[in-house]
Amino acid sequence: MFENKDESRTSLGELGEFGLINHLTQTFKIKQSSTVTAIGDDAAVIDPDGKQLVVTTDLLVEGVHFDLSFMPLKHLGYKAVMVNLSDVYAMNAEATQITVSIAVSNRFPLEALEELYAGIELACSIYNVDLIGGDTTSSTTGLLISVTALGQAEPATLVKRDGAKDGDLLVVSGDLGASYMGLQVLEREKQVYKVNPNAQPDLEPYAYLVERQLKPEARKDVVELLKKIEVQPTAMIDISDGLSSEIIHLCKSSKTGVRLYEEKIPLDPQLIQVCEEFELDSTTVALSGGEDYELLFTIKQEDYEKIKGNPHLTVIGHITPENDGLNLITRANTSIPIVARGWNALKDEE
Amino acid sequence: MFENKDESRTSLGELGEFGLINHLTQTFKIKQSSTVTAIGDDAAVIDPDGKQLVVTTDLLVEGVHFDLSFMPLKHLGYKAVMVNLSDVYAMNAEATQITVSIAVSNRFPLEALEELYAGIELACSIYNVDLIGGDTTSSTTGLLISVTALGQAEPATLVKRDGAKDGDLLVVSGDLGASYMGLQVLEREKQVYKVNPNAQPDLEPYAYLVERQLKPEARKDVVELLKKIEVQPTAMIDISDGLSSEIIHLCKSSKTGVRLYEEKIPLDPQLIQVCEEFELDSTTVALSGGEDYELLFTIKQEDYEKIKGNPHLTVIGHITPENDGLNLITRANTSIPIVARGWNALKDEE
Numbered sequence: 001m002f003e004n005k006d007e008s009r010t011s012l013g014e015l016g017e018f019g020l021i022n023h024l025t026q027t028f029k030i031k032q033s034s035t036v037t038a039i040g041d042d043a044a045v046i047d048p049d050g051k052q053l054v055v056t057t058d059l060l061v062e063g064v065h066f067d068l069s070f071m072p073l074k075h076l077g078y079k080a081v082m083v084n085l086s087d088v089y090a091m092n093a094e095a096t097q098i099t100v101s102i103a104v105s106n107r108f109p110l111e112a113l114e115e116l117y118a119g120i121e122l123a124c125s126i127y128n129v130d131l132i133g134g135d136t137t138s139s140t141t142g143l144l145i146s147v148t149a150l151g152q153a154e155p156a157t158l159v160k161r162d163g164a165k166d167g168d169l170l171v172v173s174g175d176l177g178a179s180y181m182g183l184q185v186l187e188r189e190k191q192v193y194k195v196n197p198n199a200q201p202d203l204e205p206y207a208y209l210v211e212r213q214l215k216p217e218a219r220k221d222v223v224e225l226l227k228k229i230e231v232q233p234t235a236m237i238d239i240s241d242g243l244s245s246e247i248i249h250l251c252k253s254s255k256t257g258v259r260l261y262e263e264k265i266p267l268d269p270q271l272i273q274v275c276e277e278f279e280l281d282s283t284t285v286a287l288s289g290g291e292d293y294e295l296l297f298t299i300k301q302e303d304y305e306k307i308k309g310n311p312h313l314t315v316i317g318h319i320t321p322e323n324d325g326l327n328l329i330t331r332a333n334t335s336i337p338i339v340a341r342g343w344n345a346l347k348d349e350e
Numbered sequence: 351m352f353e354n355k356d357e358s359r360t361s362l363g364e365l366g367e368f369g370l371i372n373h374l375t376q377t378f379k380i381k382q383s384s385t386v387t388a389i390g391d392d393a394a395v396i397d398p399d400g401k402q403l404v405v406t407t408d409l410l411v412e413g414v415h416f417d418l419s420f421m422p423l424k425h426l427g428y429k430a431v432m433v434n435l436s437d438v439y440a441m442n443a444e445a446t447q448i449t450v451s452i453a454v455s456n457r458f459p460l461e462a463l464e465e466l467y468a469g470i471e472l473a474c475s476i477y478n479v480d481l482i483g484g485d486t487t488s489s490t491t492g493l494l495i496s497v498t499a500l501g502q503a504e505p506a507t508l509v510k511r512d513g514a515k516d517g518d519l520l521v522v523s524g525d526l527g528a529s530y531m532g533l534q535v536l537e538r539e540k541q542v543y544k545v546n547p548n549a550q551p552d553l554e555p556y557a558y559l560v561e562r563q564l565k566p567e568a569r570k571d572v573v574e575l576l577k578k579i580e581v582q583p584t585a586m587i588d589i590s591d592g593l594s595s596e597i598i599h600l601c602k603s604s605k606t607g608v609r610l611y612e613e614k615i616p617l618d619p620q621l622i623q624v625c626e627e628f629e630l631d632s633t634t635v636a637l638s639g640g641e642d643y644e645l646l647f648t649i650k651q652e653d654y655e656k657i658k659g660n661p662h663l664t665v666i667g668h669i670t671p672e673n674d675g676l677n678l679i680t681r682a683n684t685s686i687p688i689v690a691r692g693w694n695a696l697k698d699e700e
Contacts, residue, residue: 041603043441047505054396057483061489064488133407137409142491144489144494151393153395160387160391
């Protein structure tokens, strides 16, 4: 193994697997009444008390999904939880429990994993979710995080992808593309640093974009808002791979077409400015950027009055019959087909 | 990327992530009435109908938990499911659903993943479990499999680790140590093959041991048997890390001591023979070997008559007060403390 030259670093081997899990999770508190037994037995026990349970899982791999040269471990832990909670909220459900498994090479000292778990704990605390289990093992290279999230919903309020109907309005929360541009900024700074390690990056003009990339928030608030204003979406999906790709999923599942209006796509002013700086088209970035973790959903036309003027929600189009296809109506009022160019995790590297 | 010289190999990039999941899981059938929605939305939906839910997860890493030079991918898929179901059965629960996430490098063609999923599907089919979700992503090196299993139980029949009481009998299913010795045999053959690639290994004399290593079975049958003969264990754990380690977990959780009788530990005749060949002590192998996936549990003395003579179950000791400590009574009738020397996933490599 690597020699441990820094005396302040604790090697993982000193603790052993069980010691490590106990050490990393000892400060986590149980928040959900449905959590009967959490970490410490062969399996956790959940009693959802008459509700339906939703289950989702995501895997984050070093060098594929994150770059530790600019991703602080605490942020990574937080983001790994957000990615999963976002899928639970996209079912219009309440996130209640998570399991977290990590594979880690011996180059990481205990203090690094403590940082990672501090981010996981912060996410659990803010989103009112219990950590109920996991697995900790060694990897031959790098860090890998596998999170499974559980949630609960009343069967009547659960929303799937397949319920959109002709005439429904297409709505998105927040704004799009910022996370992708935050990544572009961070990767540019990494290149600058490689050439001149003494350069001090000024990330202030990019603060919003960088935050969206490093510390995204899942839209629990939107699920709560929809409940409060009594809007039941007809279909919903979270935006992890870019707006185009998610619209295609939703319409394919619902067997519908769509008209998406370019001028309606919500963009943050900082995004528009930085797209100009990078000479990128902001619409393309919003359509294909990914990692926004906003919610994309459809509502009945009669619910329009309830969401009108809400700063978190934007109507960006409407559902059409399947035969009409999936179309983007540009600012020049031409119609072009929507194609998926989202980031593809398994695309061969050229 | 690696050049694809073999025309019969399909590269993963051709399918894309969504195409890949659909392709690999299209033949899986839903078997559980509690599975409302499986793969294809942001999350799966489960309706456990008044029962408690158990959740467990395990991560298998190439080069740490398995060696593809002798582990066929179909067996690996099967084993990855078994490892998790075993934890569900150890709660005296019925396994009902799994999620499977894999990280895989481009060196694996589609056909390799099809083999892996054939093993997963076989396990789901035999154990009556639904695959309800997962994530498929690329890795920079090797193969990694993360499985989460869900199960259901009536609250009254669920068994945890902490219920053992002074005087309870300690029982184990099946026999111990075979999986570890199977691994020793396979690793020896691998070394022989390295020296002489034309050598034809004769694994016939080691068939049982090798099968226990490559294709272990989780003890669903034992959970069903206990229900049938109306035995409610007071505490239960599955043997993944070796008997010593699991006894220590069970007794620590239950705040008890134990007397374990060496002569009672169930060993297969093939194990005894091969331990002699390898000059290893068979008791040590059974105590520390790991990967047996048998169930270790405690029962009230009054239940002894119900299990007596059952070929699947062996009484190996009894629970004592905590102060008496954890003791192995050897064949020579001396008492020695039980210590955990199970395989430690995070131990520094020397």
